[in-house]
Amino acid sequence: MSNLKLSGISKSFDGIKTIHDVDLDIKDGEFVVFVGPSGCGKSTLLRLIAGLEKVTEGEINIGGRVVNDLEPSKRGISMVFQSYALYPHMTVRQNMSVGLKVAGLKKSEIERKVNEAAKILQLDDLMERKPAQLSGGQRQRVAIGRSIVRNPDVFLFDEPLSNLDAELRVKMRLEITALHEQLKSTMIYVTHDQVEAMTMADKIVVLKEGRVVQVGSPLELYNNPVNQFVGGFIGSPRMNFIAASFHKQEGKNITLKTKTGENVDFALDTDTTLKNDPLSIGIRPEHIALGNKYSVKIRLKIKAIELLGGTSYVHGSQANGEDLIIEIKSENMLERHKEYDFSFCPSRCHVFDHLGNVIKLARN
Amino acid sequence: MQYFKYFLAFMLSMFILIPLMMAVTISLNPSNTDILSNMGSWKSFIPQVFSFDNYRAVWSDPYHPFGLYLFNTFFITSISLTLSLMVNSCAAFSLAWGEGKYRKYILGAIISVLAIPGESLVLPQLLMVSKANLVDTYTVQILPGLANAFFIFLFYQFFSKIPKDLIDAARVDGFSLFQTYLKIALPLSKPVCVTVCILHFLGIWNSYLWPIMVTRGPEVRPLSVAMAAYFGSNQTQWGNVMAFAVCMAIPVIIFFLIIQRQFIASITGSSVKG
Numbered sequence: 280m281s282n283l284k285l286s287g288i289s290k291s292f293d294g295i296k297t298i299h300d301v302d303l304d305i306k307d308g309e310f311v312v313f314v315g316p317s318g319c320g321k322s323t324l325l326r327l328i329a330g331l332e333k334v335t336e337g338e339i340n341i342g343g344r345v346v347n348d349l350e351p352s353k354r355g356i357s358m359v360f361q362s363y364a365l366y367p368h369m370t371v372r373q374n375m376s377v378g379l380k381v382a383g384l385k386k387s388e389i390e391r392k393v394n395e396a397a398k399i400l401q402l403d404d405l406m407e408r409k410p411a412q413l414s415g416g417q418r419q420r421v422a423i424g425r426s427i428v429r430n431p432d433v434f435l436f437d438e439p440l441s442n443l444d445a446e447l448r449v450k451m452r453l454e455i456t457a458l459h460e461q462l463k464s465t466m467i468y469v470t471h472d473q474v475e476a477m478t479m480a481d482k483i484v485v486l487k488e489g490r491v492v493q494v495g496s497p498l499e500l501y502n503n504p505v506n507q508f509v510g511g512f513i514g515s516p517r518m519n520f521i522a523a524s525f526h527k528q529e530g531k532n533i534t535l536k537t538k539t540g541e542n543v544d545f546a547l548d549t550d551t552t553l554k555n556d557p558l559s560i561g562i563r564p565e566h567i568a569l570g571n572k573y574s575v576k577i578r579l580k581i582k583a584i585e586l587l588g589g590t591s592y593v594h595g596s597q598a599n600g601e602d603l604i605i606e607i608k609s610e611n612m613l614e615r616h617k618e619y620d621f622s623f624c625p626s627r628c629h630v631f632d633h634l635g636n637v638i639k640l641a642r643n
Numbered sequence: 644m645q646y647f648k649y650f651l652a653f654m655l656s657m658f659i660l661i662p663l664m665m666a667v668t669i670s671l672n673p674s675n676t677d678i679l680s681n682m683g684s685w686k687s688f689i690p691q692v693f694s695f696d697n698y699r700a701v702w703s704d705p706y707h708p709f710g711l712y713l714f715n716t717f718f719i720t721s722i723s724l725t726l727s728l729m730v731n732s733c734a735a736f737s738l739a740w741g742e743g744k745y746r747k748y749i750l751g752a753i754i755s756v757l758a759i760p761g762e763s764l765v766l767p768q769l770l771m772v773s774k775a776n777l778v779d780t781y782t783v784q785i786l787p788g789l790a791n792a793f794f795i796f797l798f799y800q801f802f803s804k805i806p807k808d809l810i811d812a813a814r815v816d817g818f819s820l821f822q823t824y825l826k827i828a829l830p831l832s833k834p835v836c837v838t839v840c841i842l843h844f845l846g847i848w849n850s851y852l853w854p855i856m857v858t859r860g861p862e863v864r865p866l867s868v869a870m871a872a873y874f875g876s877n878q879t880q881w882g883n884v885m886a887f888a889v890c891m892a893i894p895v896i897i898f899f900l901i902i903q904r905q906f907i908a909s910i911t912g913s914s915v916k917g
Contacts, residue, residue, distance in 0.1 A: 352814070358815045360808040362809075364806065364809050378815075378817055381817040
């Protein structure tokens, strides 16, 4: 196994830069998820690591070797594609063994490795079938099997579950996580689904417009987003943003005023002087409570209620038209088109400046 | 309506079958006088006598060695088919997935060749092959027809639709571009291969203009040209001509019967009409 280091990676297509100076360090055995909205460059970054695209600038280092000029098959990687990319005219066995044949391995060794992988992925009974005779989940397992037999330093997954239905996606998510625990290999997984990122990753890399926005563990990103984008992207339903303006500052203590006229007090983490720019307060749906339990009060008119069983998501809007989502226990029976009081505690909030960057607050 | 459909189908079948029945009937009649007197009546379509004299005559004619012609045609067709499949598919794959910067322009140039009538190229080609001393050889009958713009276009259409992930997966598996073509793309293009096979087979088997221009004697001549020799200075022996024609058609029919299922699948699958 081996660690992977990206130093100053940039990629341009026809003179248009799509990946901007990416620096990243991935340790042995880590499960890293690249996440971001469509077009953020996460798949391009993965393809650069795989060697399917050439880097314009920078250096890719896998296991202490600079691999920029090496062909994909020489980089010590394997890749699972979104569309499975199984060879349709070959059986499962042939699909899994063909790469090893090309590499010139002995027949007995190929057989051993293929059988081993088939056992891990419970493919034994499907070995003589062709991809067209397999279900989506089985095809995905074969694609993973094709990766395993190569015994790569780094496994690359390019949105491997996006073609599966919701139930199978959850199952495969668990299978891949279990596989990571079993193989203890370095895995890089690309997804646009932040739930996948949160549930699978040791480390999440959030990308936006070809730039790494934040790197950290799922909880780190959830609890301490560096900007409004990460705050909004990580977590489901997304974080609520309440527009506010600077009211007063006394040392590290600041007071912001929401558009509905509510004063919210925060304590800054560092000695910063806030300017009179527009700000926004970020609060997660689960941190807003029904009733006047906390210090900051809001009144919402309920627009819609999504009942999920134990919990419900309530969509409502304030008097100034600002929409918020709130997670409540389903036993609280709310009615649509009626107004209710909600409240939240400032200690659960995040404050973002006019550029969307987080203003660090003191946490008790 | 149903009866009208059957009637239409019957009439269309007759339209195709009647000339064939006439050829078979005449080939089985040893008397040229009878053949000529039966012309125009129903007797030219339904065999009255069953004699294989004409077939014997065709197969044992020392001046027109049918066996040699048949071998020549088989040899030229099989070599030409194999090479044509390789050359055209290989060219199409490199145009679809190769790394050349100007692939689109090359493809455009190849497609524009489709607009040029083949006959207009025959004379320059003849000059070239005679300068190269290739006249009256197998090579001259195989080489000029190998690269075919239409076949390249057919293969290109297919290869360019192969998902990029599949080509990338092959790269990750360590395939070179040629190995990807040979082991992944070519086996997948079976329907196109069948279409190209049929079209090229019929083209070569029935070609007349080019072989008659570049062959002199029976040594390398194909069947299509040899049959013309029966329409010589003497009175035409229709029985022999038709026996020759039937013998020439049989391999085509057998070939078609063998791959008709794939052919129909390829026609519907690759959206190629004829």
